[in-house]
Amino acid sequence: MSYSTGFTPQAFDHGITICEIEVTIGGDQYDTSALMRSESTRDRSEDATSKLDGVGALSVAQPPSQTSINTLPLDVLGEIFLHCRPTERYPVPSIRDAPMLLCRVCSLWRQVALSFPTLWSTFRGNMAKVTKPSHVSLVKLWLERSCSHPLSLALEPTPSSGLIMNEFLGECHRWQKINFFLKEDAGPQFLALRGESACLLESATITVWSGNWEADEVVPILHALPSLRQLTLYLSWKLTPAFAESTWPRLTHLTLNSEIFYSSLFALFSHAPNLELASITFVAVTPTMLNETLPSVTLPHLHTLNFSAEDYTGHILDTLTLPSLRSLGIANPNLDSDPEAFQRLIDRSSCRLDKLCLLGSEPDDDIVPYLELPCMQSLTILILEYGVFDDVIRLLTRNSESTTADDPGHILPHLDNLEISDVMTAEGLISKMLLSRWRPHSTVGLLAPLQRVRVEWRSAHCDGCPAKDHPESYETDITCFERLAAQGLDITWKF
Template sequence: MRGCFQNLLPLTRPSQNGTVVQTESTLIDAQLDRATELVEGRGDRGFSIPTAANITTQFLRALSFGDAVKDVNIELTGVNLLPLEILGDIFLQALRSADSSERDSCSAPMNLSQVCRHWRWVALSMPTLWSSLSFSFHPRRLKTWKKLVHLWIERSGEAPLSLFLSHHHHVITQILAPCLPRLSYMSVYLSLDTIYEFLSTPFTNAISLTAVDIVHHDSVRETLDRTSKFVSSLPALRRLTWHSASSPTAFLGLSLPSLTQLTLHAPVPFDLSCAFLSKCSSAVHIELHRIQGPSQLMAPVKRTILPSLEFLLIHALGDINLLAFLDRFTFPSLQTLSIRPRSALSNHQSIDNLVERSSCEIKTLCLLGPLLEAHSVINYITRLSLQSLTELHITASRILDPVIKTLTCHNSSLDVLPNLIKLVLGWCATTDGVISEMVASRWGQSSAAAACLVSVNIEFWPFELLGSYYEPGHDQDVLAFESFREHGMAISWRSSLSM
């Protein structure tokens, strides 16, 4: 069946597509604690969820590589003693944890069905295992392909469907038409060759389609315009991800008041991005990754209130003032702000003004970009309007000692970010011992801050000598980091040379 049809779980956004049943590990653990007591009473070994899920995953991977089950040195007895509901949850978890690069073209649920009669019965009784459809169509195998797709749809029962399309054919339209009301997530790869076939599908019947990911193979204006028309026709659309090399002018002219989440990987003029965002009145999560200079002279500032927006990412493509973007909006619910400028940031007062007029508390701040200098970073983290931060991400040109020393607590009223619990620092070029001293001042019983760091991630920047780069010497820092980790802190570090 290679190249005909695959079932691939949505690894990039499993928590958002809404089609694969997600079972919280804590809930499974609680159920398994009760199940383990039964298992231990009937044999000499019990199975925790890592053991059971690992066994399932190993079988799945062995079958994906074409290995015989008898060659895998694992016992199934303990796993098969688990209640059916728990085993089904483990199947879902194992499928999510198996890397797609390790799978053969035979679909993962099929592999589970081949292990033993009991596993086949459980797999066939779980429609959600069969609810993700990935099409890789080949005309020479049309007959086999159609049978397999029909089998998948039949086994999915009435479960919401996830659809992954990298090719399109009129046969796909025929097969999917009766299932469109069940479609809730779709990822599609579009080109000028496939756009007409794709749009022949009556997606107006997709009344449950709430999330769509679109990748454009080309930048032909006709493709972008037709895709924009398709987006506007979806009655239930709430979450959209759009990738294109050219600015989707027609899309930016749409009004999508029901859209709650947008991720836009496309060059967008400053003025058009402001105008488009102003029409997203229900937005909760917005990512604009490639804002460029205005397409025309900027109109006078007219502020728009987006009452529900909690997450905003604005990354510059050209030399523009991203803080001027913030001057055009009020975000009463804003909690996370990510900024990536292409020029040195100025007018830091814009952040204070935004927080003041929005009456919001920003909890997470991400400052990214090679042109962020130490004085600019310090200007941000010392602002009174940002002292509510609990999470800070900084990736600057080079993070030097002054930035780290500003973050170091001394049990004084001058300490910054007293509520910080998570810290991510990229491109650190600091003196050995400076970072570990800062971390120690914010952790454990010796912490001088109101809250203690619980998660730290450090990337050291290599130093250059005679045109070559070398690993930085941070023996003192690393020794302290190892001690922090031994005592329970979630801390990690690496050199950018090892990336």
């Protein structure tokens, strides 16, 4: 069974509108046009609870019974309604969008929309810069219509947003995903949460801004959540050792947007043995910390590691063993420190690296020794986002005399996805490299062809840039890019 919708709620902005929905099920196509007349001069204010649905705001002409979408089974119609919702992860409740808009079409659609709790179970509690009583009523309405379905909720700090938080807390036993920004407005209310009460909560994104409230009490609440698997934490202060010393045996995904000391990070890793993905904004390492003796930490399931550290990148990697590692991303690394640390990590872990992302390294750092490491030759995705010079592009250019992947003269023979930013190269050099790696009719045994390329040249107006008048300076490259795009390569470029 398949279905597609062509629902355009923007059509309701005018006096007489047509809503067209096309449905394909098992190869049969149903097509209907319902002519609806709205009163454009009517006050559309959402301040009154009686108008939350806009009931009676539309005069609906019922479509023919034999050709109407209404002949579909109600469960199919409900599934179609799910695809009519706004695309935002946490949409704001509005009478101009599904599901509230669907309640205004006809009595049948209203009945179907109200019978699908899923339609009402994901939303953002903020509807304006200031929370009004009518907004609280609307939140109550959505929570009621979601019945017992698990909830995905978001809340941002606005005056009186604590009123919304109180309504959310009343349904904490149904929370499945939350994205809360906690300040003085709603933070104190959140502290009333007993972690064990949110027994279904699997994913939490929490931003905590310190102020005139006990913001540091949020972390213990998160630790008490019995089903938490994915945690993204934004803090306005450095993580305390207490956070790292807590056990997190159920966590599989951890994103920390806060500075954490080197020793605390590895204490945290040792207390979260089931991590599969870890992204750490900044690891603080000082020379005195290097004298500390830290046991090696093994994370058997970790497949993705991203972190930022200005110095001692190699020292951080030497403390880890990651048998499942496939993706490694490092921001602001000092690449001149210890290139072999990457190789030691891969050898010690006996893993195969598929993706490498280096962000914001110094322009004078030498990336070439890293790309020449044996552990890098398995890469299929390479992302370089700082200071890509001629030597890197020349290294990536294949030797036209050989086409086999086992040729030792070829760098990154399996690479099919390349993203390079802050590019400063001679004209024509990138196009030559791409042509050497572009084989639109590649066969088994040949080098892997490129499939996706992103190129961003350094801005002509930034400090320290070569004096070039581009894009005219790169006409050769751009002409080649256009030709490769016509041949099927997924390529984009910008300055």
